[in-house]
Amino acid sequence: MRRFFTTTLGQILAIIVCSSSVTFALFTLLLLNPSGPPKPPWPWQPTYRIAGIARVLAQQPANARAQSAAAMQTPGYVMTMTSAPARCTVNTLDNGELFRTLRDELSDIDATVSVHSCDKSDPSGTIQVLVQFPNDAAQLEVRTQHIGPEPPRLRFPFYGAILFMCVGVLGMSVWAVSLVVRPLRRLADKADAFGREIALAPIAEEGPLEIRRAAHAFNLMQERITLSLHNRTRMLAAVSHDLRTPLTRMRLQLDTNESETMRDKLRKDIDLMQTMVSSALSYLNTGNDNENKEWLDLSALIATVCDEYEEAGAAIRYEGPRQIRCFCRPDSMQRVLANLIDNALRFGETVVVVASVREDTILIDVSDDGPGIPEASLRDVLEPFVRLDPSRAGQPGSVGLGLAIVRDIVRAHGGQLTIFNRRPCGLTARVQLSQNAGA
Numbered sequence: 001m002r003r004f005f006t007t008t009l010g011q012i013l014a015i016i017v018c019s020s021s022v023t024f025a026l027f028t029l030l031l032l033n034p035s036g037p038p039k040p041p042w043p044w045q046p047t048y049r050i051a052g053i054a055r056v057l058a059q060q061p062a063n064a065r066a067q068s069a070a071a072m073q074t075p076g077y078v079m080t081m082t083s084a085p086a087r088c089t090v091n092t093l094d095n096g097e098l099f100r101t102l103r104d105e106l107s108d109i110d111a112t113v114s115v116h117s118c119d120k121s122d123p124s125g126t127i128q129v130l131v132q133f134p135n136d137a138a139q140l141e142v143r144t145q146h147i148g149p150e151p152p153r154l155r156f157p158f159y160g161a162i163l164f165m166c167v168g169v170l171g172m173s174v175w176a177v178s179l180v181v182r183p184l185r186r187l188a189d190k191a192d193a194f195g196r197e198i199a200l201a202p203i204a205e206e207g208p209l210e211i212r213r214a215a216h217a218f219n220l221m222q223e224r225i226t227l228s229l230h231n232r233t234r235m236l237a238a239v240s241h242d243l244r245t246p247l248t249r250m251r252l253q254l255d256t257n258e259s260e261t262m263r264d265k266l267r268k269d270i271d272l273m274q275t276m277v278s279s280a281l282s283y284l285n286t287g288n289d290n291e292n293k294e295w296l297d298l299s300a301l302i303a304t305v306c307d308e309y310e311e312a313g314a315a316i317r318y319e320g321p322r323q324i325r326c327f328c329r330p331d332s333m334q335r336v337l338a339n340l341i342d343n344a345l346r347f348g349e350t351v352v353v354v355a356s357v358r359e360d361t362i363l364i365d366v367s368d369d370g371p372g373i374p375e376a377s378l379r380d381v382l383e384p385f386v387r388l389d390p391s392r393a394g395q396p397g398s399v400g401l402g403l404a405i406v407r408d409i410v411r412a413h414g415g416q417l418t419i420f421n422r423r424p425c426g427l428t429a430r431v432q433l434s435q436n437a438g439a
Contacts, residue, residue: 012181016173020166043098046129049077050142051105054131057081058109062136069140078143085141088118088128095127102129110134118143183211187218194222246270298326298333298362299355305337306353314345320355326362327436332409337366339402340429344368348426357435364431372421381419382407403429 053072057065066081073079099115106113112132119125131140183206190203202219205212250266299320306318326333337353344351348368356363373381382403406429407417415433422428 012177013174016170016177020169023166043094043101046098046127046144047101047105049074050129050131051102053079053142054106054111054133054140055109057140058111058133062133062138065133065136065138065140076144080141081138082141083138085128085130085139087114087130088116088126090117090120092117098127098129102131106131180211183215187211187215191218293327293329296326296328296330296333298324298328298364301330301334302337302353302355302364305334305341309341309345309351314341314351315349316341316345316351316353318353318355320353321357324355324357324362325435326433328413328433332412336406336409336431337364339406340366340431343402343429344370344427347371360435362431362433362435364433365428366431367422367426367428369422369426372425372427373419375421378419378421382417406431 053069056072057068060068069079069081095115095117099113102113102115111134114130116128117125118128125145127144129142129144131142133140183204187203202222203215205215205219250270299322302320303318306316309316341351341353344366345368348370350369352365352367354363354365354367403417403419410417410431410433413433415431418430418432420428420430
């Protein structure tokens with residue numbers, strides 16, 4: 001039982017039960033009438049008393065009414081016959097009810113009734129009732145104290161109504177709380193199962209807004225973790241497979257020959273292995289750097305990168321405006337350009353980099369004159385560890401991570417990377433960015 005009340009459901013139900021019990025106790029204490037028979041509810045008690053006296057006086061001669069009225073006075077009711085009463089003028093809701101009931105009760109004797117309170121500072125104090133009989137200059141003046149509505153008596157119907165209300169509120173509350181707690185319990189079960197088994201179906205996003213947001217965040221987290229583990233598994237498989245061949249060659253060369261020529265080949269194999277390992281580590285670290293974004297002249301960066309490749313002997317040129325302001329990570333953007341240009345030079349002889357600005361969007365096209373990619377494989381080539389055959393495979397040191405790294409960096413900047421074939425030949429990689437992405 002103690003463990004149940006540590007849960008959200010138990011705590012909410014405890015609050016509901018306590019509040020219902022306090023409400024029931026307050027109803028009982030405030031509306032309790034300790035003794036005596038119940039009085040008629042307002043305004044029937046003064047109505048019966050005044051209407052009965054008025055009917056008796058209406059049957060008597062006009063000159064005898066004053067004496068009879070004085071004789072019929074009772075505690076709480078002062079009655080006199082007067083021709084010029086000092087009229088009270090304060091109106092209240094209770095006075096209106098008393099007036100209407102007296103008017104209806106005395107309609108059979110054609111009497112005229114008025115009801116007012118006498119004290120403006122205390123409208124619930126003394127009440128003046130004036131009854132005008134037909135063919136009589138004098139009026140019956142009755143002064144009495146205001147008696148408000150009688151509180152309900154605590155009998156079985158009253159207790160039953162309160163109990164029914166409490167039970168109904170409790171039942172509806174249990175149902176409402178279960179709707180809130182059920183998604184939370186399902187989310188907790190999914191999170192516990194995710195710790196033991198990675199491949200799980202997404203959790204249903206239902207319930208209140210906060211719980212739907214938590215479920216959506218959990219689904220995104222599960223998807224990212226699953227994709228990350230899958231990519232790392234593929235990376236380890238690809239790297240281990242590709243390292244097997246140079247390691248075997250190195251072992252055979254060391255066992256069979258120690259000439260200078262063999263040492264050069266070993267160095268090349270070591271460089272190849274270093275390239276593959278560096279590519280894998282670079283992909284794993286994508287998005288995990290702490291480089292800050294800053295305003296950058298992207299046109300100057302592209303021109304500088306192209307000049308460096310041109311000085312190294314590459315056939316490359318840049319076309320674009322003299323200045324393009326962009327809020328980005330400079331090192332990451334330089335890495336994007338280098339990967340795209342390396343990829344283009346690997347499969348083409350001439351590379352053209354074109355930059356343009358359309359409204360608030362920056363477009364960077366890196367185009368080559370190579371063989372292109374089959375249309376069915378354009379989307380697959382952006383995935384990590386994908387190397388196409390035969391035109392774009394077999395390159396030394398290629399692990400198939402270059403375009404995947406570019407795609408992840410561009411996405412981190414809120415942009416998009418697309419690949420499409422040129423006509424009549426070649427391939428274009430297009431980077432689409434916002435000038436103030438992430439600002």
